[in-house]
Amino acid sequence: MRRAGVGASVLLLAVAFTGYGVPSARAAETVTYEVISNSIGIADIEYVDQDGRRLITSIPLPWRIDVPIADAEGPTGxxxxxxxxxxxxxxxxxxxxxxxxxxxxALCESTLDVGNVTCYGNTPHFS
Incomplete structure (x- = not known):
């Protein structure tokens, strides 16, 4: 019985020192968002940073911002x-x-004239 107790103690120490089973925190990555136009002066802009979705309205173009995000090429949302x-x-x-x-x-770039255009880091698209 004593051997099992020693083995369990060694296993617990190994887990404690290696961090096994403990989720690791990912450092935030930085992405740059840009919205540009030669013919439109303002737009409403929606973007995602590490805290979630942001909406800013009536923004003069061109516009650019660097933001932290957990995973630039992560899933939509x-x-x-x-x-x-x-x-x-x-x-x-x-x-x-x-x-x-x-x-x-460049992760994505999209250009349209229909009034609405999007870009996603997990969908490499260049138009």
Missing amino acids: QGAQVRADWRRIRAPYKWVTVRISQAGR
Whole structure:
């Protein structure tokens, strides 16, 4: 019986020193969101940072921000994403581009003239 107690003690010490079974905290990554246009002056912008979804309205373009996020290429809802909405002033050939980059590497870039454009870090898309 004494041997089992010693073995269990050794196992507990090994777990305590290695951190096995303890979730590790991930350091936040930084992504850069950009919204640019040569023909639209303002847009409503929605983006995700490590605290969740943010909506800012009537933002002058061009716009750029660096934000911390847990996983830039993570699933939609938690990963990097940016959306620009200018539907109330949309018109043909009024293009807006949204872009997500991380450490100088483009994750996504999308350009549309329909009044709404999105980009997701987990969906490499370049248009």
